[in-house]
Amino acid sequence: MRARFAKIGVAAGKPVAVDALTPDQKAELAAGMKSGLEKIKQAVATIGAEENGWRVATSGFGDRQMYAGNFTLRAAAAMAGIYGNDAVEAVYPMLVADSGGQKLDTGVHRYTLTFPAGQLPPANAFWSVTMYDGKTQLLIENPIDRYLINSPMLPQLAKNADGSVTIYLQKDSPGKQREANWLPAPDGPPFIVMRIYWPKQAALDGTWQPPAVQRTP
Numbered sequence: 001m002r003a004r005f006a007k008i009g010v011a012a013g014k015p016v017a018v019d020a021l022t023p024d025q026k027a028e029l030a031a032g033m034k035s036g037l038e039k040i041k042q043a044v045a046t047i048g049a050e051e052n053g054w055r056v057a058t059s060g061f062g063d064r065q066m067y068a069g070n071f072t073l074r075a076a077a078a079m080a081g082i083y084g085n086d087a088v089e090a091v092y093p094m095l096v097a098d099s100g101g102q103k104l105d106t107g108v109h110r111y112t113l114t115f116p117a118g119q120l121p122p123a124n125a126f127w128s129v130t131m132y133d134g135k136t137q138l139l140i141e142n143p144i145d146r147y148l149i150n151s152p153m154l155p156q157l158a159k160n161a162d163g164s165v166t167i168y169l170q171k172d173s174p175g176k177q178r179e180a181n182w183l184p185a186p187d188g189p190p191f192i193v194m195r196i197y198w199p200k201q202a203a204l205d206g207t208w209q210p211p212a213v214q215r216t217p
Contacts (some may be wrong), residue, residue: 003202008021008025008029008215009021009161011104018140026217027084039072039075040072040075040076040079041079043059043072043073043075043076044079044080047060047073047076047077047080047191048060049206050096051093051206051209052099052209052210052211052212053095053096053097053098053099053101053212054093054094054095054096054194054209054210055093055094055095055096055212056091056092056093056094056206056209056210057080057087057091057092058087058091058204060073060076060077060080060084060088060089061077061081061084061085061086061087062086063086066086072129077092080094081094087199087204088198088199088204089195089197090195090197090198090200091195091196091199091203091204092193092194092195093193093194093196093210094191094192094193094194095191095192095193095194095213097213098111098212098213098214099212099213099214099215102215102216103189103194104134104169104189104190104192104213105188105189106169106171106185106186106187106188106189106190107171107172107186107187107189107214109170109183109216110168110170110172110174110215110216111168111169111170111213111214111215111216112166112167112168112169112213112214112216113129113166113167113169113211113213113214114164114165114167114211114214115162115164115165115166115167115211116162116163116164116211117163117164118163119208119211120151120154120165121151121194121196121199121203121208121210122196122199122200122201122202122203122208123151123196123197123198123199123200123203124197124198124199124200125197125198126150126151126152126197127150127151127194127196127197128148128149128150128151128194128195129149129150129167129183129192129193129194129195130147130192130193130194130195131147131148131169131183131185131186131190131191131192131215132183132186132190132191132192132193132194133186133188133190133191134186134188134189134190134191135186135188135189137175137191140184140185142184143173143184144179144182144184146182146184147184148183149167151183156180157180157181158177158178158180160183165199166181167181167183168181168183169180169183169185169190169213170182170184170185170193171185171186171187173185175191192213194199194210
């Protein structure tokens with residue numbers, strides 16, 4: 001691959017002499033870069049399997065042996081979650097759609113994520129659900145300074161009568177009685193990631209799946 005790159009002036013430790021290229025060469029390089037980026041984005045969109053609106057990958061992260069020369073997958077893993085651990089260390093379900101198959105927009109709608117009793121993310125270490133801005137993938141400033149809800153917070157979370165736990169995904173407070181379970185969202189599309197550290201086998205083989213996110217009135 002380095003020999004192929006050298007043919008267009010790309011070499012380790014050397015600047016690329018873009019000005020020395022002809023207009024046609026520049027156009028071809030630009031087209032190649034655009035095509036490559038689209039392939040990476042497509043790989044991100046299809047990595048792993050979709051489970052109840054979550055994209056769950058147990059083979060997207062790993063070492064050089066695991067990638068086996070699949071640089072598209074490696075680039076997709078870096079784009080989706082750079083520095084991600086392999087599956088035995090952590091699984092990262094990423095929310096892509098609500099229960100109706102629609103992309104989320106917390107600028108317009110409110111949502112809930114309910115874990116049935118006894119069906120919290122199966123982690124030997126801990127789990128978390130983190131909210132990001134869908135446009136920037138950055139954390140969101142909010143009045144309660146809360147950016148995630150995780151397993152260490154369980155004692156402070158309110159449980160439903162049946163023992164389930166509901167997390168409120170919305171930009172405005174759901175009210176004081178529910179605020180302990182509120183994960184503040186952006187005024188627009190969100191990017192929501194669940195992290196399961198040291199996952200149990202149920203999270204690795206699909207026996208446990210993250211519950212669908214419901215849009216509320």
